[in-house]
Amino acid sequence: MFESPTDKQGGTMGAGGRMSVTTTKAEQKKNLLQRVPYSKPPFTLGDLKKAIPPHCFQRSLLHSFSYVVYDLFLVLVFYYIATSCFHLLPYPLSYLAWPIYWIVQGCVCTGVWVIAHECGHHAFSDYQWVDDLVGLILHSVLLVPYFSWKYSHKRHHSNTGSLERDEVFVPKPKSKMAWYSKYLNNPPGRVISLTVTLTLGWPLYLAFNVSGRPYDRFACHYDPYGPIYNDRERLQIYISDTGVIAAAYLLYRVAVAKGLVWLVCVYGVPLLIVNGFLVLITYLQHTHPSLPHYDSSEWDWLRGALATVDRDYGVLNKVFHNITDTHVTHHLFSTMPHYHAMEATKAIKPILGEYYQFDGLPFYKAMWREARECIYVEPDEGTPKKGVFWYKNKF
Numbered sequence: 001m002f003e004s005p006t007d008k009q010g011g012t013m014g015a016g017g018r019m020s021v022t023t024t025k026a027e028q029k030k031n032l033l034q035r036v037p038y039s040k041p042p043f044t045l046g047d048l049k050k051a052i053p054p055h056c057f058q059r060s061l062l063h064s065f066s067y068v069v070y071d072l073f074l075v076l077v078f079y080y081i082a083t084s085c086f087h088l089l090p091y092p093l094s095y096l097a098w099p100i101y102w103i104v105q106g107c108v109c110t111g112v113w114v115i116a117h118e119c120g121h122h123a124f125s126d127y128q129w130v131d132d133l134v135g136l137i138l139h140s141v142l143l144v145p146y147f148s149w150k151y152s153h154k155r156h157h158s159n160t161g162s163l164e165r166d167e168v169f170v171p172k173p174k175s176k177m178a179w180y181s182k183y184l185n186n187p188p189g190r191v192i193s194l195t196v197t198l199t200l201g202w203p204l205y206l207a208f209n210v211s212g213r214p215y216d217r218f219a220c221h222y223d224p225y226g227p228i229y230n231d232r233e234r235l236q237i238y239i240s241d242t243g244v245i246a247a248a249y250l251l252y253r254v255a256v257a258k259g260l261v262w263l264v265c266v267y268g269v270p271l272l273i274v275n276g277f278l279v280l281i282t283y284l285q286h287t288h289p290s291l292p293h294y295d296s297s298e299w300d301w302l303r304g305a306l307a308t309v310d311r312d313y314g315v316l317n318k319v320f321h322n323i324t325d326t327h328v329t330h331h332l333f334s335t336m337p338h339y340h341a342m343e344a345t346k347a348i349k350p351i352l353g354e355y356y357q358f359d360g361l362p363f364y365k366a367m368w369r370e371a372r373e374c375i376y377v378e379p380d381e382g383t384p385k386k387g388v389f390w391y392k393n394k395f
């Protein structure tokens with residue numbers, strides 16, 4: 001397991017591998033995994049906000065809609081090419097074309113999902129009803145209960161890094177790990193775990209709260225009277241369910257008219273890719289060997305928000321509207337539109353210093369490393385900070 005110096009709070013090395021050009025590759029790898037500080041930051045949220053140009057907080061309805069139009073245009077173009085041209089290709093090109101379509105369409109539709117996510121944060125426009133209407137339509141088409149997710153995701157942002165109250169990808173202490181976990185702590189076991197997580201993780205989370213925070217009774221995103229929601233939110237959960245049911249009925253009618261195989265090829269497989277990327281992006285944003293988690297004795301909102309990591313997905317950063325490489329800023333200022341987040345990130349990085357974590361490891365390699373290294377969390381032995389938990393993997 002990667003181990004870093006315990007309680008190291010200072011030094012000239014910045015988190016995320018920001019070091020001088022004289023360091024070796026081995027040193028860069030070591031310092032990339034150096035634990036970020038967990039003590040109270042020497043700056044406040046107000047200090048960070050002052051460093052960001054004021055226009056970064058301005059939401060433009062026209063600018064935001066331009067991304068919706070652009071993404072949906074690409075979706076229609078790829079759909080037209082697949083349904084009008086693939087059957088004209090000679091064998092075996094016609095069969096090779098479909099996997100390319102699935103990947104490209106899935107990536108673009110993930111960008112559509114991100115825009116709906118932005119609506120849920122009221123970062124799309126200055127009008128809450130516009131944000132909710134756009135978010136409801138876009139998420140329903142992707143079979144996501146918009147308001148249900150919006151409220152649980154809001155609680156995630158309010159409790160990031162808290163072992164008791166965070167909503168998603170909440171790590172467990174070693175004592176609460178399932179009995180079979182140690183038998184999956186090997187390459188074949190990781191392949192199985194990652195495959196299940198990326199294919200079934202999202203629907204299992206929505207339907208059964210798998211990987212979510214524990215509640216005192218059964219929790220489901222489709223249940224208006226479940227423990228996730230309060231009385232003021234229940235009507236909107238019904239609306240979310242209605243949106244998903246309407247979308248599912250439309251898909252049923254399409255399957256009757258076009259055939260189930262056609263629907264799976266055109267819509268079903270790209271949706272699986274959307275779900276997979278959604279789970280992977282969220283997992284990698286909050287899972288890293290250098291990041292702490294806190295119990296109630298140590299947690300506070302700012303330190304929890306900083307316990308996240310920016311990642312590099314290459315060209316997909318733009319396709320995913322930079323939700324991947326500006327996630328730290330997003331957790332600090334979630335109502336900021338995505339098209340200003342990169343500028344804001346550059347503005348606050350000098351203030352964040354070692355509290356900012358960026359990992360440029362390709363996401364497919366990072367996925368495997370985190371699955372190997374980040375199994376459970378425990379406080380360090382012999383440290384007075386018993387409320388600060390770190391990822392470990394030794395059974």
